[in-house]
Amino acid sequence: MNLLQALEKLDSRLHQRQVSHSLVPSLILQGMVTRDTQDVDVLSPVIDSELDEDIRAVAGIFQLDPKWVNNGPSSLADELPEGWQNRTIPVFKGKSLHVFMLGQARDDPHQGLCLL
Numbered sequence: 798m799n800l801l802q803a804l805e806k807l808d809s810r811l812h813q814r815q816v817s818h819s820l821v822p823s824l825i826l827q828g829m830v831t832r833d834t835q836d837v838d839v840l841s842p843v844i845d846s847e848l849d850e851d852i853r854a855v856a857g858i859f860q861l862d863p864k865w866v867n868n869g870p871s872s873l874a875d876e877l878p879e880g881w882q883n884r885t886i887p888v889f890k891g892k893s894l895h896v897f898m899l900g901q902a903r904d905d906p907h908q909g910l911c912l913l
Contacts, residue, residue, distance in 0.1 A: 799859070800837070801889075802859070803855055803859050803861065803865065804889050804891070804894065804896065805891065806855045806858060806859070807851055807852065807855045807866070807894055808889075808891030808892060808893055808894035809891075809892075810851045810854060810855065811848075811851060811891075811892075811893035811894050812891070812892040812893040814847075814851075815893075816847065816848075816893060817893045817894070817895075818842075818848055818893070818894055818895070819842075819894075819895040819896075819897060820837075820839050820841070820842070820866070820894070820895070820896050820897070821839065821840045821841045821874075821882075821885055821896075821897050821898070821899065822837050822838060822839055822840065822896060822898065836862060836864060836865045836866065836867060836869070837865060837866045837867070838867060838868075838869040838870045839866060839867065839868055839869075839871065840870060840871055840873055840874045840877075840899075841871065841874055841882070843868055843871065844866065844867065844868050852864075852865065852866045877899070881899060881900075884899070884900035885897035885898065885899060885900055886898050886899075886900045
């Protein structure tokens, strides 16, 4: 899957509808987990029905699973350190779709840089 092309197409659909969304994906999209994947697991926010409709439309164009963007691991957000939403880093910025990765939580002198 060419994730960038799919995100660009999703951004275009959202822009046409004059709707904006910001997503925080889990670790796979951020390159912190290397297993093969065909989807984008979103920690936040909960995907509403309108966004899901656009996700499914893009899936049809790129022959992806209809749930290529989903809330599979959203419960992990409950386990992240307080304030994690304020430490996100932009990784994709379209006209109507912004995707952020998790940022650094703190410096840990015993482990080096600790990532969320």
